[in-house]
Amino acid sequence: MESDFIPYNPSIIEPKWQKKWEQSRIYEIDFKDKKKEKFFSLTMFPYPSGDLHIGHWYAFTPADAYSRYMRMRGFNVLHTQGFDAFGLPAENAAISRNINPMKWTFENIDNMRSQFLLMGNSYDWNRELVTCEPKYYKWNQFFFLKMLEKGIAYRKNGAVWWDPVDQTTLANEQVVDGKSERSGAEVIRKMMPQWYLKITDYAEELLNMDDLGWPEKIKHMQKNWIGKSEGTTVEFTIEKSNETISTFTTRVDTIFGVTFLVLAPEHPLVDLVTTEEFRPKIEKYVKNAAKSSEIERTSTEREKTGEFTGQYVKNPMNGDKVPIFVGDYVLNTYGTGAVMGVPAHDQRDFEFARKYKLNIKFVISKDNDPKEVLNKAYIGKGTLVNSDQFDGLENRVAMDRITEFMERKKVGVKTTTYHLRDWLISRQRYWGTPIPVLYDKEDNIHPVPLGELPVVLPEAKEFKPTGQSPLTLDDSFLWYEHPELGKLRRETDTMDTFVDSSWYHLRFASDPDGINPFSDKEIREWLPVHQYTGGAEHAVMHLLYARFFNKVLRDLGFINFDEPYQNLFNQGVLLKEHQKISKRANPLAPDPLVKEYGADAVRLYLMFLGPWDQGGDWSDDAFNGITRWLNRIWELCVRDSSKLKKSVDDDPNLERLINYTTKKIHRDLDKFKFNTSISALMELSNEMNKYWDNNIGEKQWKKCIKILIVLLSPMAPHISEELWEINGYRFSVHQESFPGWEESLIKSETKTIIVQINGKMRAQFSIEGDTSEEKIISEALNLKKVKENIGTQEVKRSIYVQDKLINFVL
């Protein structure tokens, strides 16, 4: 049998349309368009590691489908892509394979760009940005100098986290469980002068996330990380000395219960307070504490230890003599590095007091009985006892009263502390933005003049991590001839690459002129980002830094909005057979799949396998289901409808289904529910197939096919473009409006009424649109099934839910 049926062949149609889209420039933003509302749809850009893996597809193709949908909804959509191109892998490749990092990076970018084209995403590539290009990182330097001017960037000597594998310092956020977030190596403490950005100045503002359309989980993580804590700083005077020790407490109401004080081993006063008699023991203890890792020291399982210094302080409230200990469970990095010990009302202090046989003084009582015997700390509410003039006060009230009292006596002050530390941005590595400052012989800081930016990263020959930036080896970079100051030394550390991604969205939204970091006019129109998507792993790194950067740029007068990303959606993690996908152990490369089944199949399957935010499990078997469906869709849409009858009325049920499906897809795509959108399209196509054999008219068929193709197009852009053409419509389906729906057509003339007896479904029947309740009840009671089930029992109550259900209660 001869047939003119053209089979679905994605390997031909996909490149065909990719080329056509590029030539016709349909995804380029129309800046002249003033009518359409602007919509900035951004996904977190990738690191150019070499290949786009399936995880990238999982992140990028649903975001593209959403962007296409919004474009078809009539928005002027900015959807861009670029490369987060600075960072260690390039440098490590240079070390291990002797390749120039620049060359390595740009080769990867070229490869990944061509892989991006295979996805069929609707990016405006004119806006591509690559962060390792001088024209981009120049502005990192520019913002840095502006921050330096305002005191937001500063250099400080202090204890820093050091990654012994990558041989560089890290920011607090990049240390997870005492390990480097990147290398996995256990970090150590070092004393070094480093560059910081004063993110702590914005701690309070960063806590306010009420107006952000972000997942609660991420907001929570950020709030947790910022870690606001309100309390009182209390000064304890050292006996026979004028020196005081500051302690921070959130429970100043327990001040009369203080029976000891603990200093962190690194506390600067340890040396001063230690008496000669106890010095050998204390020195040994401090030395040991320095040796044990942060993981050991912060383990909750570990028993608290300490060592008496031989010295005492005076409780500022009652003059009690309080022994001073050194204990490594006290962290020098939080609060003041010293705590007051109240064993009766803090479990850690309780254990410590038990171990060292210290007094336990009870000052908060649940029931006003001061004689209560304790076998663990009482940390609940109560009234004060043993607390002089504050006795009888409710403890919450006492906190304020005692703090006020202390402030009058100048022995204490209300204090807010944060867990958040300033952002350490200097790195002792090569492949990053050079920090644009100069030092004279006395180590005074001189900013590089703005006019001399960018400070270009020179080509380097040696990259071995030595603990010093490889730039120190380059004399021509290192030395700077200043007209007045003479020979100056350049800063050789480079910036944390999270600086690059802290403002890249502004650059994407701009047609840069080279004179400015971004275009004010366009920033006003496109920002803040309306929809941002990406992984949750950036919750307290990138996402926090970018919010901070935004507020700084606002305060420097560059922008006028408070938050960079108005709405955020986190996709979940894609697994394969319940295991993490990795290049070696459990590979899943998209390119062969694209070659064999087409990009549309891969896109659709990734969107179909489950709700996007929950992640999912790739299954080769289930993937077959999508390719099968695509073939069915193809076959359905290329049928010759001229064979159909010309003069048949539209079928109202099909009309209803098409309106219902359209509505459902709107609702689902608005919530990123791609999986149920695709299900709805499958139902529609299955039903349409049945209608084909059932006397459908040509006019209605063509209309349904047209809508089906348009509804499918954001998710499967290539096949829908081809089917659009085959059905005789003009290029491009992606420039069509997304169809609306008619609510009145969704409502059916006849309704199916479910009949329940005692809440259990027993029967169902159909009624016409506006049948009265009485009639429905009598009709239901007449059903054979219903009669059987009721039997001789009495119907006590009938509950009728309009057009849906009737429940008889016996």
Place this chain on the structure above:
RNA sequence: GCCGAGGUGGCGGAAUGGCAGACGCGCUGGUCUCAAACACCAGUGGGGAAACCCGUGCGAGUUCGACUCUCGCCCUCGGCACCA
């Protein structure tokens, strides 16, 4: 320990307090084929011959009616964790 998300067929997953299991995979049967694969059609939660009963982690509760709401518990995953 604290905070968050979740627990539904053999599997991935659907269900504004109203038919539990949409859609897909897999499986079973059929059509096509010399045969197989593909494709297509039908069936598919468990028990039962059937009527019907049971069934959304467990236990209570609210309700005419609960996967959905409330309380208590168990488990899984993610985050935080000596933060004074």
